[in-house]
Amino acid sequence: MKHKTLLSAAVICAIGGLALADSHAEGEFAKQIKARQAQMTIYSYNLGILGGMAKGEAEYDSEAAALAANNLAVATTIWMPSTWPQGSDNAATKGTRALPAIWEKFEDVGAKSQNLATAVAKLQESAGTDLDSLKAAIGPVGEACGACHKPYRAEK
Amino acid sequence: MRRLARVAVAVGLIALAVGWFLTRPQAADLTGLDAMSGDVARGAWVFDAAGCASCHSAPEAEGDALRVLSGGRGFPSPFGTFYAPNISPSPDHGIGGWTVADLANAMLVGISPDGAHYYPAFPYISYSNARLQDIADLHAFMMTLPVSEQPNRSHDVGFPFSIRRGLGLWKLLNAGKGWVIEQPATDQIERGRYLVEALGHCAECHTPRDALGGLDRDRWMRGGPVPVGKGSFPPLVPSQLKWSAEDIAYYLETGFTPDFDSAGGAMVEVIQNTSRLPPEDRAAIAAYLKTLPDGSADE
16 A cells, blocks of 8 residues: 555655656756746747737737737846756756856856847837838847847758 | 779779869850849848858857858768858958959859869858849948958868768759759749749758758758757748747747747757838748648658
């Protein structure tokens, strides 16, 4: 009986482990990787709302646009350096495309995320004004995303 | 026996002569180029469409520095590492002394002003379809760019690839093949073909290569591994890139995928170029990509 309980506990732990691994991240830094990817997901969700309008797939809605841009601005202020521990790069662990160069040039990464915050602040000012202002302000945000993804994220 | 040896030597010499003849650098047909004058403003468009800055600016250059074509970036490959040369208008270290014909020969057939073969890290296989007028315009524009006195770095390529003459054989296999999509259905697709197959040289990454580094035109735009290291360049044929034409055009403008992820790696620099093209060009690129054969019929 005791053995059976132990066995069930082991099975439950194993299932729990599988659930945790659903972001494909494994090992020592799975939690941190999942958390920092979640921040990226919040960016892309809100950019999707704004970009859908900019592309003409969704009708322009000034309130929804202002809200999404605001969320984006708030998300850029989330600062979780603990989610970027040394060794949580794609050479050392699975489930991430973060290149080791990030840890060699942390200052540059910081400067580039500051550029993102600046571009997002402009988008926040203009997203609710009208569609043309939204279209003009979303381009520089894409550029800021790419500026970091060029040197610091691996190809799939 | 002696006679046999003599015959063998003769055959060997003939083979060498034929090889020497076949591998000789040949100038391009530049008929009409003399009468053309270069337009700087149109040349800026060619410069962006051809992505010159993405390889020839300094390593890690950003912003205005992308217009200083000092060279120096390294391009690792299975054959060695190639270093982009200085193509700023410096007469000593760049192309300041080049005529339009020199630039045309470089881009169309991959030969230098002194008649040597260039390595195909320089995408002259793609540029071979560039229009002469566009090359004249590009030359005019490039001569207005800032001068850099950065000396060139030699390529780090091992034997036998270090023998440039051997590239003549490589060219026999790979050069002068013309368009892949021979009959574009509309003017827009034809414009897209020019931007993708010629100036944009998209296939240089997005088409797989054979063992000698030649583009596998039978698997046009079906993606391929990065030259060295992990990862791959994605396929662009419609059965695998399921984005709408609008999605593709928007990606080339902003770098946002339909899921609002952003472009990464080398594609970020491509988008810096395509974002400066007129919207009709991005739409034309998308229209062309949507017509590509996906290989399901012939496999």
